[in-house]
Every structure is written in structure tokens, then in C-alpha cells.
Amino acid sequence: MINFIAEVSSNHHRDLPRSLEFIDAARAAGCSAVKFQLFKVDQLFSKEILERSEKHRNRKEWELPVDFLQPLAQRCQEKNVLFSCTPFYLDAVAELEPYVAFYKIASYELLWDSLLAACARTGKPVVLSTGMALMSEITHAVEVLRNNGCSAPALLHCTSAYPTPYAEANLAAIETIRKATGCEVGWSDHTVEPAVIHRAISRWGAQVIEFHLDLDGQGEEFAAGHCWLPDQIGAVIRDVEKALIADGNGVKEPVPSELPDRLWRADPSDGLRPLKQVRKDFNVES
Numbered sequence: 001m002i003n004f005i006a007e008v009s010s011n012h013h014r015d016l017p018r019s020l021e022f023i024d025a026a027r028a029a030g031c032s033a034v035k036f037q038l039f040k041v042d043q044l045f046s047k048e049i050l051e052r053s054e055k056h057r058n059r060k061e062w063e064l065p066v067d068f069l070q071p072l073a074q075r076c077q078e079k080n081v082l083f084s085c086t087p088f089y090l091d092a093v094a095e096l097e098p099y100v101a102f103y104k105i106a107s108y109e110l111l112w113d114s115l116l117a118a119c120a121r122t123g124k125p126v127v128l129s130t131g132m133a134l135m136s137e138i139t140h141a142v143e144v145l146r147n148n149g150c151s152a153p154a155l156l157h158c159t160s161a162y163p164t165p166y167a168e169a170n171l172a173a174i175e176t177i178r179k180a181t182g183c184e185v186g187w188s189d190h191t192v193e194p195a196v197i198h199r200a201i202s203r204w205g206a207q208v209i210e211f212h213l214d215l216d217g218q219g220e221e222f223a224a225g226h227c228w229l230p231d232q233i234g235a236v237i238r239d240v241e242k243a244l245i246a247d248g249n250g251v252k253e254p255v256p257s258e259l260p261d262r263l264w265r266a267d268p269s270d271g272l273r274p275l276k277q278v279r280k281d282f283n284v285e286s
Helices: 016-029 047-052 054-062 066-079 090-096 113-121 135-147 173-181 194-202 230-247 256-262
Strands: 003-007 033-038 082-087 102-105 126-129 154-157 184-189 208-213
Touching: 003 016, 003 230, 016 033, 016 066, 016 208, 016 230, 033 066, 033 090, 047 054, 066 082, 066 090, 082 090, 082 113, 090 113, 102 113, 113 126, 113 135, 126 135, 126 208, 135 173, 154 173, 154 208, 173 184, 184 194, 194 208, 194 230, 208 230
Parallel strands: 003 033, 003 208, 033 082, 082 102, 102 126, 126 154, 154 184, 184 208
Antiparallel strands: none
């Protein structure tokens, strides 16, 4: 089974009905988890940046209200999908703890040992994105998580460009990270290319796929070009499910759909079809 995580990011418009609709759409597409982000702009960017950049100050309109957490978690439970959220300030870890099935730590926070440790100490699973990171930075982050109680963090290889050119996906790094850390490694997609997701799974063994979701092309981040729409990702997930079924069990023997034709193979005595045991009783009407 491949676990698909729908990342709502800041496409929710601070609107609870719209936020709940993301959960419904993700479940209908075949996702196993839905992830939001919990940040406060004045604890996300430094004072110097906020004083000089109106663009960054305006991201306050992207903040997820804390009082959304309970209804979002409840809807996830009703829809049988996991609820997750990325904490971007230390107090957010405790605010999320009653609700999330797992924590997701963003690539931009990979260097922040205090946040890694706080998530790990809750005892809940942790998923960590590794965009922009060197291997030494990744192995250090894994060590921090393990030293604080998260013995088996899951890592997501990604390229932190929005969108990511498919030629820069560097999917082979999935195996590099896996070998270096011993962790489960998946793919966090910013390419919006079905072939990239298929390759991450079929060639590099990614069991977890994260992607950015928008409902209707009206989300704050959709115009950047890294968000999937429900029908797009739904088609990919269905194809992945078909491919997994098509793998079969690996035993080379006739499968049920072949059985009627087995007797119509060439008889070894004369090379003619069907086998002789069928010929004598053959009736064209049957």
C-alpha cells in the first residue's frame, strides 16, 4: 500500500467549510492522510524581514486558526483518514498533540533541533521533509529525532522549488537517503508530473507520497504551479493502485482468466490446436 498525504498548505482561505472540504476531497481521491500547517507569521519570519516586507506580513492571512484543529481532526476521523499538521513554532507542538496522528516537519525547519526534539518527545510518529539539505544535515536531524524518542522517523526526499522542474527531482536520492539513515524514505512532490510520482514508487520504492492539493484553482498557492487538483491526483492514485494489483504474487502459474485457453494449446503430438482430449468431444455450439 502506498500512503498519499494531501498537503493543504495555505489554500484553505481561513475558511472552516472550505478546510473540511479538503478532507472530503482528499479521501475521495484515495489519500490516507491530510496535512495542514500551523504557523504565526510573527513567529515564522524574523522582525527584520517583517519590518521590510509587506509580502511577508500579508501572509498573516494564510494562518490556520487554532480553533479549526478540533473540527478538522473530527472530520478526518469520520472520513477514516489520518490528520496531520506541521508545527512552525514551538508552542504549536503542544497545541497539535491532542489532535494529530503524526507530526510533519517542513524542509525549512530541518535545521531547528529544538523543534525536532519537541515533536519527537511527544511519542507520536514524525515525518521530515529534506528539501535543500545536505546528507550531513539530514543524518544530524535523524539523530536528534532518535535521541529524543522517535526511533523510526520517516523522511521525504523533495526539491524545495515551487514548482520543481521534473529534471531536478533527483529521485535517485531516495535510495541515497535510505542507505545513509536506515529510514523509510518517500517523495514530497512539487512537480505536478504523474510520471515523477510513478517513478518514485516503481523504481525507488517510495511508500509515502506527499503532494500539495487545491480544490478549485482558487487557493493562495495554486498560481505558483505546484498544486494538484483532486481529479488530477485521483487519477494518479487509481493508476498506482492498479499497478500494485498488477504486480501479482510472483508465482508463475495459470491465472483464472487463462484457464479456459489451456486446453486449446497445440497438442505436442501433432502441433495442432486444441489438445486431442478436447477435439473428440468438441461441439461448435458449445
